[in-house]
Amino acid sequence: MNSDPRKQDDNSLTMHDVAGTWRSDEPGQPYLTFTDEGAAWGTDGCNGINTSYTLDGSTITIEPWIATARACLGVDTWLRMARFAEIDGDTMTILNRNDDVIGTLIRSAEDVTKP
Numbered sequence: 001m002n003s004d005p006r007k008q009d010d011n012s013l014t015m016h017d018v019a020g021t022w023r024s025d026e027p028g029q030p031y032l033t034f035t036d037e038g039a040a041w042g043t044d045g046c047n048g049i050n051t052s053y054t055l056d057g058s059t060i061t062i063e064p065w066i067a068t069a070r071a072c073l074g075v076d077t078w079l080r081m082a083r084f085a086e087i088d089g090d091t092m093t094i095l096n097r098n099d100d101v102i103g104t105l106i107r108s109a110e111d112v113t114k115p
Helices: none
Strands: 020-023 031-034 039-043 048-056 059-062 084-088 091-095 101-107
Touching: none
Parallel strands: none
Antiparallel strands: 020 031, 020 101, 031 039, 039 048, 048 059, 059 084, 084 091, 091 101
């Protein structure tokens, strides 16, 4: 029996389901852009992010990333702790390595191209 609740969901995702830009209106306007090829980039609202991701059913696993390390006054850099994500419609729920919900991103109508 599988004890991981993330792997018991029958709503499997494809790379195409994930691809695109997902944003927050929080200070610094954090976002992540995902490609069909498994690459991801964006910003936590202050520092740039460059990583990759994989899919397992309905769970998106975000690999540890390379990021700049600037001080970020007035910006909550919660996105830097992202390790998993789940999608429900146009909302992406971001979880940390302990499966705690740390924030949400909304699918953007416009994708951000890699700088």
